[in-house]
Amino acid sequence: MEKVESISVTIQKRMTPRCASPDEATSVTPTGNLIPLLHEIRHALERWLREGHSHVIDLHSLPMSPDEQRQLLDLLGEGEVSASLSALGNSEVIETAFAGVWRVTHYNDDDVLVGHFIEICQAPDILKSHPDDGRLALKQLDDLLSSVETTA
Amino acid sequence: MNGPSFERGYNTLKEQIDAPVAAFFSSCVHCGMCAEACLFYTETGDPKYTPIHKLEPLRKVWKQEYTFWGKLGKALGISKALSDEDLSDWETLVYDSCTLCGRCSMVCPVGNDLAYMIRKLREGMAISGHAPPGLIGATKRAVTIGSPMGVKFPALQAQIRHAEAETGLTLPVDKAEADYMLLLSSMEVMNFPEFIGAVAKIFAQAELNWTISSEAFEATNSGIQIGVSDIAAELVQRIVDAAENLGVKNVISPECGHAYMAIRWEGPNLIGRPYNFKVIHILELLEQLHKEGRLKLKDKDVRRLTYHDPCQIGRRGGVLEQPRNLLNAVAANFVEMPDTAGMNWCCGAGGGVSANERADELRIRAFKRKKAQLDAVQPDALVSACANCRIQLEEGLEEYHTDIPVVSLTETIVEHLDGLGSKEGHPS
């Protein structure tokens, strides 16, 4: 996890000139929440590996400046898995460059962002199929098979 | 009708309270810092010696007579009126433990001139019969005999003759149209007569046209110490009359603290008119002569000298730089005590305390402050410019077994005067 720590140093260097720029009328003072957030992710990852507990961080309730949010995404990057869901509007589930750290983003029907989470787990719950749905699917598959076999 | 009474005292306090007093009492926040400026508090640790506390009777009168809310409080019975008993209780605080040195007035953060107010409070205390017997006696002698110590002109005449014999000079008495009329304190006449000869030598070298009045030679004024302006005015009037009769241009106030306060600052206000002559302190005159080159010194005093500012001459009188200029001219090794000049500590005997036998023990106790100051610089000799201070300094040093000679600044200069033979040995 040294990787994250070492990156965090570079962030600060990058942050300063950006926020000091007077031209950026909309620039908002950094909240300083970025580094603690990365630490939280690191600890959660460590705990997940050690104890198997998954963890969810709600970015919505965490005040961060637009700059910081952008930086967070840049830093976490994108990994191998990227899934999109269509359920009451779109949702994206992306594994970050750090295995076990996921970004879950929910949009509504108008593609407006309504939820933004970071999950530290094997895979986010929303990706997994529910056994009840599986049972239903089994039944549907049976029906399908019987109808296919009957036809055949 | 005559004689002291509480009513007269109370009435006098009502007369005394003016805008500054009202501003001072309005501003006091009871911070207690004045206590630390008062040698009677620092040397005893007794909180009752806190300067502002000594003013409680005056504050009561101000509040109950000259503030709307105080009057209301008094009318409603919330606050008690000032009583004769209060004044009696405060007598020792106002007289025995205050030298009117005014050091508290320099320290008060809101700017209260506490000494100004004690002076006013004493007016009411004295006329209500709460002045110390010692001061009453001195005042009576000053009025009836002409001097608080009972010194009459013949006694001075004897000292003049003695000085003439010693110096070979003629000391002019009652010389009309003289430029300068010298006043003396009876303490100088009785305890430090060599001062007269010393002054005569300097004046001779400077070729000063001067005189001594046989009518009014006494500079001290018990009236301002006890706090009876009417009597103080009478004593000042004697000097004014003598000076104006002789037609002198200047009156010289001698090495005595309160005398300078009386004749220089209070005098015109006491008699209700400006003088037709100027009042100059002997140290001011000497410095002026030195500047003009009329006071030539043959050598410098090599001893480690320090200077004790008499409060009424320095802090309360304004003669602060002159003694320092003179000392730097006459002494090779002049050192200042910690807390000096405007912030100097009083010797403990001013403001009539030395005339008040009842306060003797407290006065010697308060001297410890001066002693501590001296211990800090360890001088070979202590120079001052007030006969009253000198007596206290000598007595105090003896009491605390410290062998430091106390000398007059004027006499120190005379010892190093060029052209005239100096007196043998050091005055002690």
Add this chain to the structure above:
Amino acid sequence: MKKEGQTIGEVLRQRGISRRSFLKFCATTASIMALPPTMAPVIAATLEKTKRPSVIWLSFQECTGCAESLTRSHSATIEDLIFNVISLDYQHTLQACAGHFAEHIREEVIAEHDGEFILIVDGSIPLKDGGVYSTIAGMTNEQILKQTAAHAAAVVSVGTCAAYGGIPKADPNPTGAVSVADIIKDKPIINVPGCPPIPVVITGVLVQYLTFGLPELDDLGRPKAFYGHSIHDRCYRRPFYDKGLFAETFDDEGAKKGWCLYKLGCKGPTTFNACATTKWNDGTSFPIESGHPCLGCSEPDFWDAGSFYKSLSTPTGNIAEKAIYAAGAGLLAGAAIGAVHRTKKQAAVRQHRRATIDDLGEGS
């Protein structure tokens, strides 16, 4: 109309709403309630098994802004799901039927779900002149409210009018408007103030109620989950307040740089609502983000709390004028009192008898 006995889960499945959709709904709702994200599965599990509640929505002296807020400002997506979670059986504006039939439904719900249905109220209730200023089907608002609330499980006062009297109650309150809580004393009341309240807060409160029961309320009856922080605490312009950088006018450099609007009368510090985090119009922005100070609409008497554009800690009167008059009066009074003192002092001077040594007492 009624789906008697069905759980919410069953209803959702029936309507083709997938489990993932429901999970998503629960996750965003938990996020709005500022609950730990790990609570989302708990909400989901509870709602699944909860019986779908019947809801009666009464509108009194109101502008329909609250209902608009809930139904129109967001397109029919996640918030719309609440209508699947609840069975909205009576709502003037939304229901298809009208007149006697509508009133009949209300009575039916009361009878069938006695003590179980949720009563939502928007609008204040006029009491003056016997409540004639707002009546429905010949009944005054007060009568309808009392009659309906008596059978409800809980009352949700939506909007500042229902919660605190709102604009109808504003000075001079011509109709004698009062809040729901002023009339109903024996039922749990959840206030969801705001003019209008944030739509997702309305749905969030319902979800919270269904999941966890009666929520924890602040001393103004608001669920702490949504009204626990002031606008000021959560405002993105807060750093400017802390640094002492303020917009002085609406078009100065400070305003352009997005500095704090406190000096322009922002009521953020005394206003508790979720605007700064939840935002409005599909999460686009909220008043402060658009450059306008917070009016404090979720607080009682916000309409009468001094000017919208005057800082809330400043005096409302003309202080300079009063100070000048007072000083003038003081000058006159002081001169009079001073003259009395002066006369007294002069009298003392006149009474002064010249002191001599005979007046001093015994000396030594």
Add this chain to the structure above:
Amino acid sequence: MTDVELLLWVRGPAFDIATVILCAGMVIRFMEIFMLGRKANLAEARGSEMAGGLGTVFRRTLVDTGTFKRTPFTVVAGWLFHIGLFVIIFLFVPHILVFEGATGLSWPGLPSNIVDAFAVITIVTLLAILIHRWRDPVLRLLSEFNDYLVWLVTFTPVLTGWLAFHRVGAAPAALIAVHILSVELLMVLFPFTKLSHAFTLWVARWYNGAIAGYKGVKS
């Protein structure tokens, strides 16, 4: 009475009343002082009254080294809480708005977290001063009901203001209302207690300096 009603009352009528009492009361106090008069000094002046007076008005803010060494607590604590009060009253933006509303004059304020730090320093210092007043023999002798009352009405606005700033203990509107109310109590009591020293001390210092300055002494 709701919080907002209370807040409106303290911002409205109560603030007006407090202003009137403060202004009229202080003018009366000054008239009471000045109309007692002061005799002209007939002795020949050595220095200037005005120069001495003005000099002391400023100089007396500092204390001589000797006195500082003797009473460091009083000096340091006095300075701390006076500076603290100055910063809080005149450099906190919401307060500047009050002055701006009354006089039209405005000036830049300090960041609120700095003012917050000053408030904490002031609160701690005032508590220390109270304890010192109880324990110091001189202050115990001097202190009367008035002194403790003045302490209380000075301390309360700082404390309530600090609580209102951090919104601790009650609804913000209520906190602000209580804070303003405590300030109004301070304003009302100002002319009748030694709080008035904030105004009269300049006069007192001037007189002190003038009396000394006339004699050519810097006091």
